[in-house]
Amino acid sequence: MVRFLDRSRSIIPLLAGLLFGALVLGWLGIPVVSSEGMIIRSHLVSGDLPATPEDPAWEKVPVMAIPLSGQVITRPVWPEPSARALSLRSIHNGTEIAFLLEWQDNTKNDRLTPGTFRDGVAIGLPLGDAPAFFCMGQLDHYINIWHWKADWQSDIDRRAARAAEGKASGEVRRFEVIPRRKSSVEDLIGGGFSTLTTKEDQGRVQGKATWKDGVWRVVIRRPMGSTGQENEARLEPGRLQAVAFAVWNGENKERNGQKAVAPWFQLAIDPVASL
Numbered sequence: 098m099v100r101f102l103d104r105s106r107s108i109i110p111l112l113a114g115l116l117f118g119a120l121v122l123g124w125l126g127i128p129v130v131s132s133e134g135m136i137i138r139s140h141l142v143s144g145d146l147p148a149t150p151e152d153p154a155w156e157k158v159p160v161m162a163i164p165l166s167g168q169v170i171t172r173p174v175w176p177e178p179s180a181r182a183l184s185l186r187s188i189h190n191g192t193e194i195a196f197l198l199e200w201q202d203n204t205k206n207d208r209l210t211p212g213t214f215r216d217g218v219a220i221g222l223p224l225g226d227a228p229a230f231f232c233m234g235q236l237d238h239y240i241n242i243w244h245w246k247a248d249w250q251s252d253i254d255r256r257a258a259r260a261a262e263g264k265a266s267g268e269v270r271r272f273e274v275i276p277r278r279k280s281s282v283e284d285l286i287g288g289g290f291s292t293l294t295t296k297e298d299q300g301r302v303q304g305k306a307t308w309k310d311g312v313w314r315v316v317i318r319r320p321m322g323s324t325g326q327e328n329e330a331r332l333e334p335g336r337l338q339a340v341a342f343a344v345w346n347g348e349n350k351e352r353n354g355q356k357a358v359a360p361w362f363q364l365a366i367d368p369v370a371s372l
Contacts (some may be wrong), residue, residue, distance in 0.1 A: 137161055137340065139187035139194060141367035146188060146195045149305050150314035155197050155253055158186040163342060165200075165357035179343040183218075191369045194332055195318040196220060198342070203311040206347030207247035214347035216247040216308075221341040222330035224286075240341075241330035242293070245304045245315050245318040247347070250281035280304060282317055285320035286328045296328060335368035 140158055147154040163183040167176040184199040198218050206216045220243045256275050279300035287293045306315040321332045332338065342359040345351040 098104055098301045102140060111307060124249050136363045137163075137185060137365045139189050139364060141334070141369065142188050142190055144190065146190055146193050146318060147197075148303075148316065148318065149314050150197060150199075150307050156187055158188055158197070159186045163359045164358050165342075165344060165361070167303060168343075168354055168356050168358050171354055173278075173353065173355060175355040176358075178344070178355075179346040180357040183342055183344060183359060185342075187364070188322060189334065189366060191334055192322065194366070198236050198315045198317065200313055200344055201311060202308070202313050202346055202348075204346075204348040205247070207251040207308075207310045209246075209248040212352055214352045215345070216313060216347045217245060217343075218313070219244040219343040219344040220317060221287075221343070222332075223329065223339050224330060239288045239328070241328065242287055243302045243304075243317055243319070244283045244285055245281055245306065245317055246267060246283060246307070247308075247313075249276075249278050249283070250304065250306045252276050252278050253281055276302075281306065302327075332366065334366055336366050338364040338366065340364040 138159075138161075142154075159185070163185050165178065165180050165183055167178050168174065170175050180200050180202065182200065184245075186197040188195055198220075200218070202216055206214060209215045222241045222243075224239045224241055252275050256277070259273065259275070280303050282302045282304035284296045284299055284302045285293055286296060296336075302317065302319045304315060304317050306313060319332070321334070323329050323331065330338070339361045340363070341361050344357040345355075346357075351357075
């Protein structure tokens with residue numbers, strides 16, 4: 098506790114300096130749009146990480162409110178997204194990292210059909226130490242994107258439900274074409290607009306979500322150790338990693354670049370020695 102208080106006192110002069118700088122830039126007419134000064138902490142815990150949003154272990158993790166704004170960098174711009182804030186928790190146990198993302202969405206859109214769109218959320222992590230462009234990365238500064246999709250979650254949940262029904266009744270399962278998904282999260286690489294590419298090795302990033310009372314709660318998890326892939330974000334205990342977020346509301350016809358975004362924050366991953 099003493100160490101935490103000392104750290105807080107040392108941050109006060111820094112925050113005062115940042116505020117003064119922001120005021121000066123505002124007086125000069127220069128907008129302040131970066132979120133790099135805001136730090137998200139991934140807390141070190143012992144034991145297995147919670148795999149579902151309902152796990153009571155999440156209640157012990159502090160929540161951080163992430164402001165969202167419209168995507169106005171590239172056309173078609175989307176200045177008025179429906180989601181305005183994202184609640185975030187993050188934990189790791191030295192070998193795996195997990196995020197719990199929550200946001201208000203009064204309608205559940207978990208089917209993708211002509212003329213309808215799905216709900217979704219994404220985490221963006223640059224490949225390397227230098228932040229890339231937060232939306233889709235840029236040439237030579239690629240970004241690893243974990244895109245959770247509500248319809249993919251529905252596919253996985255419906256397949257599991259059908260399998261459970263068949264085992265319980267002993268009857269032959271009814272035929273229904275449900276796509277087989279390794280995960281409800283698509284693991285992607287971006288190097289600029291129109292360059293988004295699905296990685297061949299899917300399933301390393303896992304997701305689980307629930308929608309209740311107008312709120313999506315999504316858990317996204319990945320092993321921290323790398324498989325040697327150059328296109329995988331580096332996540333290690335003690336590392337300070339840039340991170341960005343995006344949210345889509347299918348009912349609001351949001352898709353692709355039409356979304357709510359939160360540009361670069363800093364993700365501080367607790368070192369293992371602090372446990």
